[in-house]
Amino acid sequence: MTASKPRIALIGECMIELQERADGSLQQSFGGDTLNAAVYLARALGDKGSVDYVTALGDDSFSDAMCQGWAVEGIGLGMVQRLPGRLPGLYCIQTDAAGERRFLYWRNEAAVRECFTTPAAAPILAALPGYDVLYFSGITLAVIGEQGRRKLIETLIEARRRGAQVVFDNNYRARLWPSIEAARAAYRSVLPYVELALLTVDDEQALYGHADSEAVFAAYAQLGTPEVVLKRGAEACLICCDGRSYDVPAQRVERVVDTTAAGDSFSAAYLASRLLGGSPAEAAEAGHLLASRVIQVPGALIPR
Template sequence: MNLPPPRIALIGECMIELQQHADGSLHQSFGGDTLNTAVYLSRELGGRASVDYVTALGDDSFSDSMCRIWREEGIGLDLVQRLPGRLPGLYCIQTDAKGERRFLYWRNEAAVRDCFTAPSAAPVLAALPDYDVLYFSGITLAVLGECGREKLVEVLELARQGDTRVVFDNNYRPRLWAGVEQARAAYRSVLPYVDMALLTLEDEQALFDYADAQAVFSAHENIGTPEVVIKRGAGSCLVHCEGEAFEVPACKVETVVDTTAAGDSFSAAYLASRLGGGDPQQAALAGHRLASRVIQVRGALIPRT
């Protein structure tokens, strides 16, 4: 019997991206953590799954261009709201000689702030529990705001009553929160629903003061998270899955150009591999391979070629 392809919904924000070159000139594109993951996930799965993006945009030309690009990448737009008179957020990437990044943001009035609270959100919220996979990040939690987060928790409660798998990337950005306690409360409200946690070690330590990776694993064992992946940049990643532990070395890269979306692309390839039947070690290798290609090109989204 041929089963229908899995349906995946990724929730978050896409922004107008400006890349500042050494001569001060700017290159304009688009990016955002869950959007980056959605694009790379769609590419990795190659039509073997339905990948939809969940966000709110304006009715401007930048929002039009975003939707066109997503459609070309095979991403479904049924859950993208277009709010009249609103605009997307904007950020600028400044990259040093070692490929490390500094971000400048303009996002306080972005349309995504009302993604789950606008009147047009009702059918979106109703549709989400029927997906096979729901994916969101710590940045998603921040930009949704308190009311939006409450709506998200309601969705997760309904989703977990069925067979939906919930995937969470921690992506903690302190500047998006009023304080660390607000962020901790928001994370703790969703973590009990998470089936797969894709974590950056530095973010976990900054948010929860964990001493090391083992402390992170112990905390998630207490929560009951079945699968936990700790990303450690150029170092090996660590995986705990259903009582087994794995350490998978990263791919060596001679020249790092831009580390933007390294973690997002890793998460996409890891999830794609797991959805395709790969074990955690195979999935981690797939994540490292894709991330190693992404960091050799400027910008969040490398050319498909």
């Protein structure tokens, strides 16, 4: 897909994660969709690529711990802003007996909302088009706000002009948007620049009301998106790439503990495989394999 040792920048939000245990106690860690993907991508690529995370944090001890953890994972910190007096967002995961999760969020004042609007953001925005791959999600679009989205679009246009690959994970969360119309408008503003769309079928149906997978692929064909991956949980993922279709079965597991980051880990492994020369089918197999491991462990990030 790109250079022999690609530079990838993932844009988004990392939050304080509280995992509720069966006895009511809370286990604290960190997570967020693009951050989860960044960690798993860095692990998958190793020294065959470099991964930077683009976000804004506070100057508190939780933000310090986040950065320390990312450095251990090999994620570059040069694109992380530290805003005095601000804090990262927080969320709590509650899971049912089947491993399905419910999220409770505290994020309205999170530092990431100013990620692209501070004076310190100017050199970051200027540097982003120099990467080989830019990766962001529907949650990224929501949390950076309208002004941040305008800055992002300008960046995507320049990045594509320079030959960068743009990767988008749809991750639609209705609670983050004032209306479904606002979300649709934001998605439409960036999708023309996307070359690899990593979609979850439930999110596509919730956002656009697509009747089935064929309707999803038809919509992205009209946009001209060259590579579309449709994640469908425990079912086979479907791929359309350069006019060819693929149907790749998921990995079965006996017991699902927590589905948090299942889609993020799939996306990371898929992208890593494609960057290393794997075919779409091989990339999907890698995605399913990693996701099958992630859902058997509590929390977003499994031990290395």
